[in-house]
Amino acid sequence: MKTIQFREAVCEAMTEEMRRDENIFLMGEEVAEYNGAYKASKGMLDEFGPKRVLDTPIAELGFAGISVGAAMNGLRPIVEFMTFNFSMVAIDQIINNAAKMKQMSGGQINVPIVFRGPTASAGQLAATHSQAFESWYANCPGLKVVVPSNPYDCKGLLKSAIRDNDPVIFMESEQMYGDKGEVPEGEYLLPIGVADIKRKGTDVTIVSFGKIIKVAYEAADMLAKEGISCEIIDLRTVRPIDYDTVIESVKKTNRLVCLEEAWPLGSIATEITYKVQSEAFDYLDAPVKRITTTDTPAPYSPTLLEAFLPQVGQVIDAVKSVMYVK
Amino acid sequence: MAKKRITKATYLKWYEDMLFWRKFEDMAAALYIQQKIRGFLHLYNGQEAILAGSAYAMEEGDNMITAYRNHVQPMALGEDPRRIMAELMGKVTGTSRGKGGSMHMFSPEKGFWGGHGIVGGQIPLGAGLAFADQYLGRNNVTLTYMGDGAIRQGSWHETANLAMLWKLPVVFCVENNGYAMGTSVERTAGQTPIHKLGEGYDMPNRAVDGMDPIAVYDAVYEAAERARRGDGPTLLEIRTYRYKGHSMSDPQKYRTKEEVAEYQAKDPITLCLNKIKEKNWATEEEITSINQRVKDLVAECVKFAEESDFPDASELYQGIYAQEDYPFIKN
Numbered sequence: 033m034k035t036i037q038f039r040e041a042v043c044e045a046m047t048e049e050m051r052r053d054e055n056i057f058l059m060g061e062e063v064a065e066y067n068g069a070y071k072a073s074k075g076m077l078d079e080f081g082p083k084r085v086l087d088t089p090i091a092e093l094g095f096a097g098i099s100v101g102a103a104m105n106g107l108r109p110i111v112e113f114m115t116f117n118f119s120m121v122a123i124d125q126i127i128n129n130a131a132k133m134k135q136m137s138g139g140q141i142n143v144p145i146v147f148r149g150p151t152a153s154a155g156q157l158a159a160t161h162s163q164a165f166e167s168w169y170a171n172c173p174g175l176k177v178v179v180p181s182n183p184y185d186c187k188g189l190l191k192s193a194i195r196d197n198d199p200v201i202f203m204e205s206e207q208m209y210g211d212k213g214e215v216p217e218g219e220y221l222l223p224i225g226v227a228d229i230k231r232k233g234t235d236v237t238i239v240s241f242g243k244i245i246k247v248a249y250e251a252a253d254m255l256a257k258e259g260i261s262c263e264i265i266d267l268r269t270v271r272p273i274d275y276d277t278v279i280e281s282v283k284k285t286n287r288l289v290c291l292e293e294a295w296p297l298g299s300i301a302t303e304i305t306y307k308v309q310s311e312a313f314d315y316l317d318a319p320v321k322r323i324t325t326t327d328t329p330a331p332y333s334p335t336l337l338e339a340f341l342p343q344v345g346q347v348i349d350a351v352k353s354v355m356y357v358k
Numbered sequence: 359m360a361k362k363r364i365t366k367a368t369y370l371k372w373y374e375d376m377l378f379w380r381k382f383e384d385m386a387a388a389l390y391i392q393q394k395i396r397g398f399l400h401l402y403n404g405q406e407a408i409l410a411g412s413a414y415a416m417e418e419g420d421n422m423i424t425a426y427r428n429h430v431q432p433m434a435l436g437e438d439p440r441r442i443m444a445e446l447m448g449k450v451t452g453t454s455r456g457k458g459g460s461m462h463m464f465s466p467e468k469g470f471w472g473g474h475g476i477v478g479g480q481i482p483l484g485a486g487l488a489f490a491d492q493y494l495g496r497n498n499v500t501l502t503y504m505g506d507g508a509i510r511q512g513s514w515h516e517t518a519n520l521a522m523l524w525k526l527p528v529v530f531c532v533e534n535n536g537y538a539m540g541t542s543v544e545r546t547a548g549q550t551p552i553h554k555l556g557e558g559y560d561m562p563n564r565a566v567d568g569m570d571p572i573a574v575y576d577a578v579y580e581a582a583e584r585a586r587r588g589d590g591p592t593l594l595e596i597r598t599y600r601y602k603g604h605s606m607s608d609p610q611k612y613r614t615k616e617e618v619a620e621y622q623a624k625d626p627i628t629l630c631l632n633k634i635k636e637k638n639w640a641t642e643e644e645i646t647s648i649n650q651r652v653k654d655l656v657a658e659c660v661k662f663a664e665e666s667d668f669p670d671a672s673e674l675y676q677g678i679y680a681q682e683d684y685p686f687i688k689n
Binding site for chain 1: 421423452453454455456457458462464466467471472473474475476479481482483484485486487488489490491493494512513515516517519520523676677678679680681684685686687689
């Protein structure tokens, strides 16, 4: 094993795959000469040259659409959005073209493409730069949506995403790029659509994904000191969702808390809650609790941002609430 | 690629093809009124010379992509018209197995990449098809069609800029039929003519008479050669006219009957037939025989489509993901 940063996991995954297959290219703003806005493509221009690592003008609709067309005609593009906030100006190309092409053509045309970049809040960036669109993309049939939470998962899942023959939305975080973690020295892949039990526990199931899962770890550590054992499930993929892992866990713990950095309405947390009440109703000893951001645009001021984002204390309170302890 | 000669055979083919496309669309309109075709239906009547001239300029491996007025384009590239009629009727034998309908025809094996319902959404896709050809070292071009309405979308600007930056082998063809649905070109921009929109990108551009297949062929050939040489894209404003409404539900109150008649006097099929007669390239019997073949083929398309099955409900989950065992949510 070796210890690498999250950004290095992204870079290693792309680099290894581009060595395997000459039809893979990376396109986006500042990915080449600048080595990536967050240095996730450091050194790739030097290794692969400007044909395969392409800087673009600020034109997300244009380069996303051109990449979808290239994927239709034999290539395997990786498109970097500097943040998924900027994917909003390209969303027609993602939803109407990448996601629909195979079905609309009666199954004739594959679109093997990865759209990747950071999602959700990254400090005090206010409303337009702090959004989490995981549930938006997950809502759309035709896409797959992957949201890793550590370097190991990131590398293994990104390699799978690049090899996948369907369009994959791959969501990272500015605040995770510096996170360190162990990865194997050799090649490995992780399957899309399989959740990971990050911590085994017996009293409560906490379901989360992406960067915010770290809040669950912190809450679980504090709860452990009070003798409460949390099982933490990292969905890793939010389309498709590995419901079975969640339901099996709830059948064991009988209690569920969902933690998600996104607005509450139509969230992944809501979907998990529906599925659990539908398939494990008789196993539940308490109503399901969800912790999300507030139902507001993200604010700038530190006091307001703290109130907007899910906090450790909220998770602790939710766990105690479903356990009926004070 | 060498320029092709326009011969007697070319004219006879153009006449038969264009007549077939016209009659096919007329039949589609009739079937729409009978409610055998549903949804939206946008007809190509009047614009046939664009397709005849363009298809003649295409080489093996070249690509074409367009918007939702797209029934006859795949036929020009070799698709079986019976499968197009079946798609219009939502049958499993259709080009998209009944999942696309009128606005979403696809024949990628013939080089036809759709068939796109969102106005302007296909413009970057066309450049992307060309990007792949350039990347893979193929000497192919992509003809990317849009209407006079679509070029007002932002997708045009971003694609035009990138296509010029990367010298992509793409020909942008604006089929300017005068109206974006019911809004005339003059009412959509302070700037006309449309081809001048290429100037801001230093993109070669020109207007083309879209009622004359030879003019279209010459312009598309020249642009395609530029693209094949590695000199990048061209913007052609091909001026045409659609005889029918925007779709079947269009009462056409935005134009006069006289205006429609003025263009019908320049009808490409009539002009083509006049030329054939003038040059004595076919006898009356031969022309009658062509007309009969067209009529028979249209009837055969309808018969095939009507006798085909609708897709089974189990088809709903097929062909959405390349992953065959994708776990759809079934509530």
